[in-house]
Amino acid sequence: MTIRTDVADLLHQGMSDRAISLRLHCDAKAVARARAALGLPKAKSGYRAAASVIDLFHDRTESVDGGHLRWTGYTSKAGLGSVRYAGRQYTAFRIAFRIQHGREPVGHCSSDCGMPGCVAPAHVEDDTARTRNRATYAALIGVESPAEACGRGHAAADHRRYRRDGRPYCLPCTTGTDSGRRT
Structure with a gap:
């Protein structure tokens, strides 16, 4: 039996008979006969999971x-x-x-x-790196806010964030959550 080299190459790569027949536009039964002639086992069916x-x-x-x-x-x-x-x-x-x-x-x-x-x-x-980088930018352009808390009493150390232009804002005040409010 004469086996096409492109079919043999794909069989050795582990492709299924059907996948080879679809790719090369040939008969799946001919591919199966080539697999048997080469002594290769049937390809594992199903989805191959990624390693990670x-x-x-x-x-x-x-x-x-x-x-x-x-x-x-x-x-x-x-x-x-x-x-x-x-x-x-x-x-x-x-x-x-x-x-x-x-x-x-x-x-x-x-x-x-x-x-x-x-x-x-x-x-x-992430939030940590973004806050650190934007705080550095704000300090470089002279926009740093020295306040320890916002007007509603949220601790700046826990809740201060920075916009892309370096302006500070209070996260709970902006998002409407007051979970960090001081009493």
Whole structure:
């Protein structure tokens, strides 16, 4: 029996008979006969799980100009990229942060590079890093607020955040939650 070299190559890569027949536009039974002639076992059926959540991340991103990564996987109604791995849901931002920093993020993760939806690990920050970087920026441009608490009594050390332009704001006052209120 003469076996096509492209069929033999794909069989040795572990592809299924049906996948090869669809890719090469040939008969699946002919592929099965080639597999038997080569003495190769049947391909394992079903979905092959990724080795890690990081592998899933890399499979679902593509590079774009400027060192950015665009998410190509599932996106929620809110526009957040996410994957399910080992029964848990992970957002693309949290995975990117973990790749870059080697730890779980604290609070909310987002990219601060200016490109909407960028999930490049070097561009993603958690609440701690974002607050620190924006506080440094505010101090450099002379916008730092020396107050220990906001007008409603929320401790600045716990609740102060910074806008992109360096202006400080109180998180509970802005979001409408008063969980950090002093008595």
